[in-house]
Amino acid sequence: xxxxxxxxxxxxxxxxxxxxxxxxxxxxxxxxxxxxxxxxxxxxxxxxxxxxxxxxxxxxxxxxxxxxxxxxxxxxxxxxxxxxxxxxxxxxxxxxxxxxxxxxxxxxxxxxxxxxxxxxxxxxxxxxxxxxxxxxxxxxxxxxxxxxxxxxxxxxxxxxxxxxxxxxxxxxxxxxxxxxxxxxxxxxxxxxxxxxxxxxxxxxxxxxxxxxxxxxxxxxxxxxxxxxxxxxxxxxxxxxxxxxxxxxxxxxxxxxxxxxxxxxxxxxxxxxxxxxxxx
Numbered sequence: 690x691x692x693x694x695x696x697x698x699x700x701x702x703x704x705x706x707x708x709x710x711x712x713x714x715x716x717x718x719x720x721x722x723x724x725x726x727x728x729x730x731x732x733x734x735x736x737x738x739x740x741x742x743x744x745x746x747x748x749x750x751x752x753x754x755x756x757x758x759x760x761x762x763x764x765x766x767x768x769x770x771x772x773x774x775x776x777x778x779x780x781x782x783x784x785x786x787x788x789x790x791x792x793x794x795x796x797x798x799x800x801x802x803x804x805x806x807x808x809x810x811x812x813x814x815x816x817x818x819x820x821x822x823x824x825x826x827x828x829x830x831x832x833x834x835x836x837x838x839x840x841x842x843x844x845x846x847x848x849x850x851x852x853x854x855x856x857x858x859x860x861x862x863x864x865x866x867x868x869x870x871x872x873x874x875x876x877x878x879x880x881x882x883x884x885x886x887x888x889x890x891x892x893x894x895x896x897x898x899x900x901x902x903x904x905x906x907x908x909x910x911x912x913x914x915x916x917x918x919x920x921x922x923x924x925x926x927x928x929x930x931x932x933x934x935x936x937x938x939x940x941x942x943x944x945x946x947x948x949x950x951x952x953x954x955x956x957x958x959x960x961x962x963x964x965x966x967x968x
Contacts, residue, residue: 728784729796729831735777736800742769743808750873753866784835792835799824799831815878818859826851846905850957853902856895857931858950860888864934864943889935892946896931900924906961916964920957927953 741748741759749760758764777800784793803824810817826848833844863870863877864885871880882888903924907917930949934942 728780728787728792728835729828730780731776731783732780732796732800733828735773735775735780736803738769738773738776739800739804740808742766742773743804744811745769747812747873747875751866751869752872753869788835789838791838791840792831795827795831795834799827802827811875811877812873813876815876815881817875818856818863818877821859822852822855825855842909843906843911846902846909846911849902849905850899851954853895853899854950854954857892857927857946858954860892861934861943861947861950864888864938865940865947867940885935885938889938892931893928893935896924896928900928903957911965912961913964916961919960923953923957 741757745757745759745766748754748757754760759766759769781793781797781800784796803821807817807821807824810820829847829851830840830844833847834840860878863879867877867879870877878891879885879888900921903920904917906912906920907914927949930942930946934946936942
């Protein structure tokens with residue numbers, strides 16, 4: 690048995706905080722973060738390079754993407770294919786060798802879903818945004834698996850937050866660049882929904898669903914009461930911007946919704962992390 694010891698009454702606050710930090714094994718945590726970040730960054734870079742390879746003809750038709758290396762001919766398609774495959778393979782092998790099978794499989798699933806489902810569906814159906822939200826929401830699951838080796842309720846709550854956030858975020862972008870997407874034949878919802886009614890329903894519905902889901906981290910102990918209040922305020926602000934787009938359907942309202950989405954997510958995750966540390 691470990692002998693009981695009395696707390697040192699003379700220990701200062703700085704020393705006590707240092708001892709608390711030592712309990713968390715910061716070097717181990719840093720190693721996990723570095724290895725996970727390296728592997729996922731390589732895999733993400735490879736996935737996005739392969740995406741540009743697959744969409745090079747579509748990118749050439751869009752004003753916002755026609756100056757990318759492949760549409761302008763600054764790189765050959767074979768170069769992009771090779772770079773993408775090498776980076777993706779290297780990232781998966783790195784994760785397999787430094788983390789665990791669960792994290793590697795989730796990361797491989799992200800790449801497969803993005804490249805084999807989302808990318809081919811973009812010229813086919815407006816449901817592509819829903820499919821694309823899946824690989825976009827899986828990175829926290831991969832990170833959790835890398836750090837813990839298992840998956841519980843917490844990473845799937847993070848997945849749900851990311852998934853629901855992405856729908857209004859991506860639809861706002863789709864509305865802003867609707868003509869550009871239409872020129873390339875990409876059937877995001879704002880392209881096929883010219884009057885904006887369905888787009889408005891989707892952004893409001895997903896922001897409404899996000900409100901209670903974003904409060905769940907407090908209920909499962911992933912964050913504290915400060916996070917709960919901030920998440921509620923951020924969620925209401927995000928919902929208000931979504932209602933604005935639903936009411937007007939204008940590009941200006943879409944731009945405001947996009948700005949709200951870009952404020953919402955980093956603020957939410959930042960407060961979640963800080964609140965967890967404080968508690």
